[in-house]
Amino acid sequence: MKNRLYMVFVLSCILLAGCVTKTVPPASIYTISPEWDSSKAQEETGKKNSHIIKMAPVRGTRALTGTEILYTDARYGQNSYAYSRWSDAPVRLLQILFQVALEESGRFGAVVPPASVSEADLLLESTLFDFSHHIKDDGTSEGVVRVRFYVIDNTTKTVIATKEFVSKVQASSRNAQGAASALNKAATNVARNLVAWLAEPGRIL
Template identity: 30%
Template structure:
């Protein structure tokens, strides 16, 4: 009897050690950098891209899905490599650097003094579900500030959505990547227009 009990305990311990929790998949928004020959900057201004301010629910690494009724929750075994705010800021900095709009470009952590500051408020960054489909949805407002006078020069709200190829975390990530690329394209177009207007 004693031997049987010891056998059961040993078997339980082996099973307990061998059963592992599912691994967590980690995703990023950043694409590999594209090295291209740059033309002269389109503006003599310098720009600082401030840290993106966001809702508390978007201040973690969770990948969040959202239903039509407003109910939301994080995917259990998938997450971002950093918070959406940080990923969006880095993605925009990368796109701006490739576009070469400004004489110099710096993140909020830099001590460099810039002519303009780009601030932003992130209101939505979700894998959003409807009855028969899903999409990567972003809602963010950007403000361009004169760093010397602290006066706002312009502001614009961007609401971007891209269809998802699947109704899971991976599909949501791919859709949000597409939405982020489209967001960057529209923000750069907006900034380009402002540069022309302020010359």
């Protein structure tokens, strides 16, 4: 009798586990993929110079070094969407985005990645403070990207320029898809603002 009850218990657990496994949806994966108009960017930034700029790894809190798509509510609670994630950590996705933006601008002689062994005239450091979906009490939401940049003169090892950019883009829906779309647009805005800032006369060497 005991053996029979044990077998019934085991079979029930297996069946329940199978049902749970079948109901878990596959994860939706999103990335940062802006569309660049390189010819327009080069016209806006003006004449190319010979300076080489090197990208430093983007710094961020632990929450921004994982692949979770984060959202925050009006009470400052932070969570992530259960079945959606980024293709890579936001700090790495944005590093690539900023590098591509600077390359497409035609402003510099070369833009080199952090792992490069080549020397550079300038170093671009950045700190990511926010990259999340902000959900408000009134039912609206927005994607928010906040980054501070530092331009370092590699010869003197001093900061020659620094600026913080914040972009907020209204989201079309209060879910991971709406968050990804809004954050893509907000990240693109920050990248374009970065390029325009570095192109200002007398801003850098």
